[in-house]
Amino acid sequence: MNDLISTEKELEKVVLVAIRTPDVSEREVEEYLDELAFLAETAGAIPVKRFVQSLPMPDKRYFVGSGKLEEIVEYVKVHEDVDSIIFDDELTPSQLRNLEGAFRRRILDRTNLILDIFARRARTAHAKTQVELAQYQYLLPRLTRMWTHLERQRGGIGMRGPGEKEIETDRRIIRDKISKLKNDLQKIDRQMATQRKNRGKLVRVALVGYTNVGKSTLMNTLAKSEVFAENKLFATLDTTVRKVVVGNLPFLLADTVGFIRKLPHHLVESFKSTLDEVREADILLHVVDISHPGFEQQIEVVNKTLHEIDEREKPMVMVFNKVDAFTYTEKEEDDLTPETRENYSLDDLKESWMAKDTKSIFISAKEKTNFDEFRELLYREVVKIHVTRFPFNDFLYPDIEAE
Template sequence: MIDRTPKREKAVIIGLVDRSAGVTEQLLKEYLDELEFLADTAGVDIQKRFIQKLDTAHPVTFVGPGKIEEIKECLSDHEEISLLIFDDELTPSQLRNLERAFKVRILDRTNLILDIFASRAQTAHSKVQVELAQYQYLLPRLTRMWTHLERQRGGIGMRGPGETEIETDRRIIRDKIARLKKQLEKIDKQMATQRKNRGKLVRVALVGYTNVGKSTLMNLLSKSEVFAENKLFATLDTTVRKVVVHNIPFLLADTVGFIRKLPHHLVESFKSTLDEVREADILMHVVDISHPNFEEQVQIVNETLAEIDKYSKPMLLVFNKVDAFSYIKKDEDDLTPKLKENFSLDEWKKTWMAKDEYETIFISAKEKQNIDELREKLYDMVKEIHATRFPYNDYLYQDYSQLTEEEE
């Protein structure tokens, strides 16, 4: 039987302890861990990491001459490596110089994320968004991509001043960008009309870092089958479902996950997706509590939300994956082996996280742990807004806590 599984590429990742940007060794390790996860999502196996400490990135080659020689030695010893991935966005000249130095393909973090987005795009809307972001990224890098076309056009009817191939290519790309922007504006208007047609129903938007379990939670609450996978950016398209809790209907939207160093082109292209966040009445901020750097992820999401929408909204902070979180159990007897154990829900409620300025809850969407309490908290928040919009539907707000499942 023929194995049709795509062959995974071998690559090396490179990061910089950039003192001018405040990037420490520990922080860079976290960045590279995430970059490796991104590479794995794109179908690339990482063979080695290279780290360099500099006051600031080298303007010509990003890393210094010594590190370039070290990477060259690695490439000569491992011929299967066909790709170098840098953790930061490289300038067009840096990309050109690095390709000349190494004679292999060079990707930066932005290009890698764009590639993942392109493979994940399913609908016409997300495909246009990703294509626009790709062209915007490509435009200043055309000299690197197509240097073999840098010559004057010749031939019948092409004599005279003319224009170089690269100028023609730039013009073609600009025309495509303009056309895609118009196409996106048209789709954005259609989606805005769809949002208006949903009426006055309360809107709840799931937000959070990528791969925290938003789609799994969406499936649980809405009883739908939204694609969910343990990969970065499994969901690109905004999915909206009608959910009913205790007779009160509301709309639940699953949005694209955030990530550190999210390319600016993508933020601009996915404006309509982020409109679901702007127009939401309530935000459910889902956090992967099992991730070692979940506090930084919370901060990144909060900063991104502040950029998207200047108005504060009611928020429910949902700490997910409590089943995957474990800590080292300390025993009085030093001879007893230390064991990893999970916190109980009561223990979670006594932690500092439960004392956040927002409503907090601890769940496991995968194991369906504490989902009933989540529904109740969500119901209370939706009910408060729903009552102001539909003041004559007070029969919906009876006390459901005493009802059995059949009576509901």
């Protein structure tokens, strides 16, 4: 009897590398690496080792210093099953060449890793075109990389998409391809703009937030739809719009792509049309994973990105999600050490600046905790705008005044 041949693809093993600059704390760099590990797992890899070095700034030749480089090279020599080394910042073309020469392994940076995930997640022609454009823009200045001597045919993380075709490593061909993709996107954007105009004057609400905070789960619960949602980064790329009715009030609800630290500039540019849903929204629901230890930093990232997309002030509701997963460590009465974020209870956070400076609510979209209160808050916010567009319906909402 012949032995059975396993068709299951073996997961790649990767090493993660980051530097800690003076403006980054130890805790922050660990959070960055945790996120990089999650990105790697989302792309189908297993992180097996982390390396961190404190430097004033990245080394121009190898990103890390010579001593740390030797340490990582030695580890890779001993552990021959390591497939790739992933760096938590965007590498320059020369750094990529130097590192590939030193390791004789595939070298990825955070940008390339995110692009790879986007390539996996793209489903519609619109998303695929946006991702392909970002990939070519990333590839163009890196055509002189030394990885032609590697086993390019075996694929893997970072090898998906335009990098697979030798003929397209010609600069002129890639520039022509970029030009064509931009034209294709403009046509798609015009079509989508027409679709948005045809939606009429209904109030538009957009779900925004860091990736993996539960936006799609929230949309599924509100719209009773089946938007793809799972515990992975960038589970959805395409903006999904659904008509929702809360009480007797209809409005449009859009689920947008999640933001992330160090989001590649190429992606921001390519996905501008997707982000138009944010620009054209009347109300923003900023969804936050309250159970994440770095949720305050995630709030800052989202607010900064929103400001870059659209400087206009819009009504916003902070939706602190995943209260069912929230945990904290209660301090002993005789403990005199300063309180930290881990010592704050949910009640403490509800009384903090986050809940006081703007409209906010604490819920669990998964367990529907506090969901009736959330729907009521959303209803009142939508009505304030609705009555300005349909004043003849004022009698339906006697307790609401237009702002």
